[in-house]
Every structure is written in structure tokens, then in C-alpha cells.
Amino acid sequence: MCGVLGILGNIPLRMSRELLLLLTHRGQDAAGLLWWENGVVKSRKAMGNPGKIDVPEVSSSQILGSTRYPTTGKRVVSAQDLDAFVGPFNIDGISLTHNGNITNMSSVSEHNFDCDSEFLAERISVHLKSNGGNLPAAFRVLDEEVDGSYSLTGLYQGKMFAYRDHHGFKPLVFGRTKDMTVVASESTVLDMADVPLERDVYPGELLIFDQNGTMESHSISQNSTHAHCFFEYVYFAHPAAKMENQLVYDVRFRLGRALAQSFLKRNLEIPDYVVPVPDTSRPAAQAMAETLSVPMREIILKNRYLGRTFIARSQEERNSMAKNKYIYLDDKITGKTILVVDDSIVRGTTAKMIIATLKKKGAAKVYFAATCPPQTHPCYYGIDIATDSELIASTTDIDSIAEFIGADALIYQEQNTVENAIGLKDLCLACLNGTYPTEHARKIRGNLSNHTSTSNQRDYERDFSE
Numbered sequence: 001m002c003g004v005l006g007i008l009g010n011i012p013l014r015m016s017r018e019l020l021l022l023l024t025h026r027g028q029d030a031a032g033l034l035w036w037e038n039g040v041v042k043s044r045k046a047m048g049n050p051g052k053i054d055v056p057e058v059s060s061s062q063i064l065g066s067t068r069y070p071t072t073g074k075r076v077v078s079a080q081d082l083d084a085f086v087g088p089f090n091i092d093g094i095s096l097t098h099n100g101n102i103t104n105m106s107s108v109s110e111h112n113f114d115c116d117s118e119f120l121a122e123r124i125s126v127h128l129k130s131n132g133g134n135l136p137a138a139f140r141v142l143d144e145e146v147d148g149s150y151s152l153t154g155l156y157q158g159k160m161f162a163y164r165d166h167h168g169f170k171p172l173v174f175g176r177t178k179d180m181t182v183v184a185s186e187s188t189v190l191d192m193a194d195v196p197l198e199r200d201v202y203p204g205e206l207l208i209f210d211q212n213g214t215m216e217s218h219s220i221s222q223n224s225t226h227a228h229c230f231f232e233y234v235y236f237a238h239p240a241a242k243m244e245n246q247l248v249y250d251v252r253f254r255l256g257r258a259l260a261q262s263f264l265k266r267n268l269e270i271p272d273y274v275v276p277v278p279d280t281s282r283p284a285a286q287a288m289a290e291t292l293s294v295p296m297r298e299i300i301l302k303n304r305y306l307g308r309t310f311i312a313r314s315q316e317e318r319n320s321m322a323k324n325k326y327i328y329l330d331d332k333i334t335g336k337t338i339l340v341v342d343d344s345i346v347r348g349t350t351a352k353m354i355i356a357t358l359k360k361k362g363a364a365k366v367y368f369a370a371t372c373p374p375q376t377h378p379c380y381y382g383i384d385i386a387t388d389s390e391l392i393a394s395t396t397d398i399d400s401i402a403e404f405i406g407a408d409a410l411i412y413q414e415q416n417t418v419e420n421a422i423g424l425k426d427l428c429l430a431c432l433n434g435t436y437p438t439e440h441a442r443k444i445r446g447n448l449s450n451h452t453s454t455s456n457q458r459d460y461e462r463d464f465s466e
């Protein structure tokens, strides 16, 4: 998961950095901006969020931006890492940034790449050289040879392009005014830029924009089986983002209503409060509170100076972040039965810490509800839960998870309500049901059943030839 931004239209770099900040929640490991200035490509990168990028006081009419989430386990800790891992990249005049994860790089290219964006730029360059510079033809070959997820935007010969892999795993939207075209992972960027959202880039569609706002659309892949990542709606995206004509806030609200029905089926004591774990689960908690006719109270407050624990790289770091992540309204807890609502339970670290704290502060009972069903399989498409051992639900049944996190009852979203709540049928649910939409990911799963993992290495990085 990363954030991508493309801008065609003259704006100060400082403003492009402001726009990129709206994608910070998609990756706060590092960020980069690339721009063309008097025919020369330039870039600045920084560790942490985009606000740390030291941008010069110049304007450019061709700008790319990237917020990085370290999918392949490589964390940016030095200036050399910034050069190696953090996009956007420029190779042979093709500037590119992407969101997603390529699972078969080593079988496609003889070179080693630290970053998928660099790999994609190189492949496009190879194909452009062999076809005389025809971008749609280059993408047709790319679409055939590459397995995984990739929503990308780039610059080539003064034009901007945008492409989404034919499954459409990751979001990508665009909008245009007469002065500016913006491509971004989330529509909130367009809102801030005052550029009306035109639509999503369709899966398998290549868009090419010129400086006059003219757009060409090329259908690159005829594959009509889409697999939009459901977890974008549950967790990743900003609630104000619109994807596939769905407002993420509305989806989360519907997930909350469905979860309330699951709660009622359990015949549990009605809680005194419904309490969201900030911030992602707030719409779902609101819907649960309305359905159960009990107040929602924000007694768990976020310590705003820490990042998201999901994005922390080690268990030690996650434990420390989970402990310091929240501040509690002690006066509202003693003697109360509390229904805590969170978006998901990945490793169980955060849930366990919250419940222990509430009980220590005097809560009579703590129920825990997750808007996401149990995640039982790793994701190979850009989320850093790439081994089974990182998912508590892959090895543990629901009652044992409840016991582990210390909940008096654990209520999970049911899998069959997810599609209704999202309002789409063509979703990727692979981390819930193990049905991987792409061939290489299925191969990885098949190989895994014959091999035992002995390290923390990501499944798609392992060599199964031994």
C-alpha cells in the first residue's frame, strides 16, 4: 500500500507537497516528489511523511509524488535507502510511481530491483525501445508479463499516463480542469486541488493526458474479472474518499450496521457505550450505536504523535506503539459494559492492549467487534501481512482469539455481509478466503503447502526451487 500522485499543470512544488500529505495514511515510511524543470528531471525524498520533503521554491508543470509503505520489509533508514527504495523513479525518460506489489519480478527481468516502481519503469522502457515508442503497445506486453497489483502514474515525453492492472486491486482516480489534470490514489487529493473527480481509472485501462487537458483512453486488457481490494474500504482509504462510486464513509457505516445485527444475534448484554478505536472504525461504531440504541462515546483517544501500528515493522515496535497509542477517558470507564469497535484484528496486539487497559481502569465487561472478518491468509498484493504466522486468525479459532485478547465476547463481521456493505461483487477477498485472483499468487500458495517457512521472509520472495 502506497500513495501515488500525478499532476500535469503548472503549480508550485510546495502545493504538490500539500496534496501529497493527504496520502500520508497510505504510507509514512518515506515520501518523494519528482518534477521536470527546464527539461531536466529532479527529485527530493525524505524519511517519514511528505511534510518532511525539503522542496525548492519553484513551480513545475509535470510532477509525481509518492508516499511509501514498505511492503517487502525494507525499511527506509538512510539517505541511500531513499535513493534505492523510494519513488518516484526516472528510467530512460520514463518517470513513474506506483502502488501495489509485483509478485513475479525475478521471472520477468534479469535485473534486481529494490522497488517495484523502478522495475515497472524499466519494463516499459524495454518495450518502448522495441516498439518505436508506442506507449499502449508497451502496456499490452507489460499487462501480459507482470503478475500482482499495480496502480501507477507516470510522465513520458511531456505527457502524463495512468494505468491500473486489469484486476483493479488498488484505487486510482483522476480529474481535470482546463489548467490541470490530477491522478491520485484517493479522490480527497482532487478535492483539495479544486479539481472535480472525473472517475476511477478502469482496470486494464491506460489513460494518456496532454498539457491541453486532452485525454486518450486505451483498453489494454480484455480481462473483465476485477478484484478490488475490500480492505481499502475497511481500513486503508480515507473515509472521505470515493472509489468505484462508493463513499468509503458510507461503506464503513453499512459495515457497522451489519456488525450490530451479528451482535444482536449473540444475545449479549446491551452495552452502556459503543466505543470506536480511532479513527478508522468511527463510522461503523456510530452505526452500531444507532442500531443498538446506545450512546457512542469516544473514551479512547488517539495519541496523535504516533503512526499507525499496522505500519510498524517489528513486533517489539508494534507492542510499544500499541501501548502508547491511546489516551483513555478514565472517568467514563469504571463499572461500564463497553463495546469496542475496531476495523480489524491482524495480530491481536492492539486489541489485547486496549482491553487490558479498559479492564485495569475498571470496566465491568469489554466486548470487542471487528468490522473486518477474520483474516486467515496472507496478502501478496501490497499489504505487509505476507506470511501466515503474522495473522492470528490463520491458526487460531474465534473463541481462542477472544481469550487471547481478553474480550468477554468477540464479534467479527461475517464474510457474506462484506460484498453487500461495499456494494460491489467483484472484490478481492483473498486474505479472508484464500482465493487469489492471480496465477502467480496461487502458485505461491500451492508451493507453500509443500514447504515449511523457516524465516520471516515474505512468501513471494522465497525460492521454492529447492
Ligand code: SF4
Residues within 6 Å of the ligand: 169, 228, 229, 230, 231, 232, 378, 379, 380, 381, 382, 383, 428, 429, 430, 431, 432
Ligand atoms: S488479499 Fe486482502 S488485503 Fe490483499 S488485495 Fe486482496 S483483499 Fe486486499
